[in-house]
Amino acid sequence: MGSFSIWHWLIVLLVVVLIFGTKKLRNIGADLGGAVKGFKDGMKSGSEAAGGSAEATPPSQQVGTTAQRSNADTVDVEAKTKN
Numbered sequence: 001m002g003s004f005s006i007w008h009w010l011i012v013l014l015v016v017v018l019i020f021g022t023k024k025l026r027n028i029g030a031d032l033g034g035a036v037k038g039f040k041d042g043m044k045s046g047s048e049a050a051g052g053s054a055e056a057t058p059p060s061q062q063v064g065t066t067a068q069r070s071n072a073d074t075v076d077v078e079a080k081t082k083n
Helices: 006-020 022-054 066-070
Strands: none
Touching (some): 006 022
């Protein structure tokens, strides 16, 4: 099975347009574009909020997360490989 040629893709596009119609496809594209834009904005604002406090202290000096601090049974160890 080889890859599809341009004619295969044009026929698939024609069938999709006939089934859904151009108005429906335009609405789907607008909704998808809005969702992607919202996701990018959320990622940008999330990294700005997290970046301010995390960049102030280097990772080696940061204290563990709240879940790690509240769990008294947590043991912090460093794994080493056997030679």
